[in-house]
Amino acid sequence: MAFKHISIAQTHELLDKEDVVIADIRDPNSYQAGHIPGSEALSNANIAQFMMEKEFDQPIIIVCYHGMSSQGAASYLVEQGFEDVYSMDGGFTAWEASYSEKVER
Numbered sequence: 001m002a003f004k005h006i007s008i009a010q011t012h013e014l015l016d017k018e019d020v021v022i023a024d025i026r027d028p029n030s031y032q033a034g035h036i037p038g039s040e041a042l043s044n045a046n047i048a049q050f051m052m053e054k055e056f057d058q059p060i061i062i063v064c065y066h067g068m069s070s071q072g073a074a075s076y077l078v079e080q081g082f083e084d085v086y087s088m089d090g091g092f093t094a095w096e097a098s099y100s101e102k103v104e105r
Contacts, residue, residue, distance in 0.1 A: 003074035
């Protein structure tokens with residue numbers, strides 16, 4: 001099984017679903033400067049805790065800067081047994097350009 005790609009529009013539609021997890025892997029300063037509402041900052045420091053808290057069948061969307069680094073992180077989660085993992089194409093840069101009103105600062 002492999003991760004799937006998801007567009008920013010599809011991610012936007014899923015924001016209101018309670019079981020969707022949005023994991024932001026950008027550096028802490030970038031996350032603090034602005035992130036998707038409800039997203040969680042994910043790093044090497046907290047990935048073990050993150051994986052213990054999530055269900056394997058829970059949808060997880062990985063967000064990075066431009067949609068490149070998120071692919072590696074999404075692959076890693078799939079390798080760990082997570083079944084419904086997405087890499088958001090375009091990353092936070094595309095999200096902010098399209099949904100500036102949906103950026104938590």
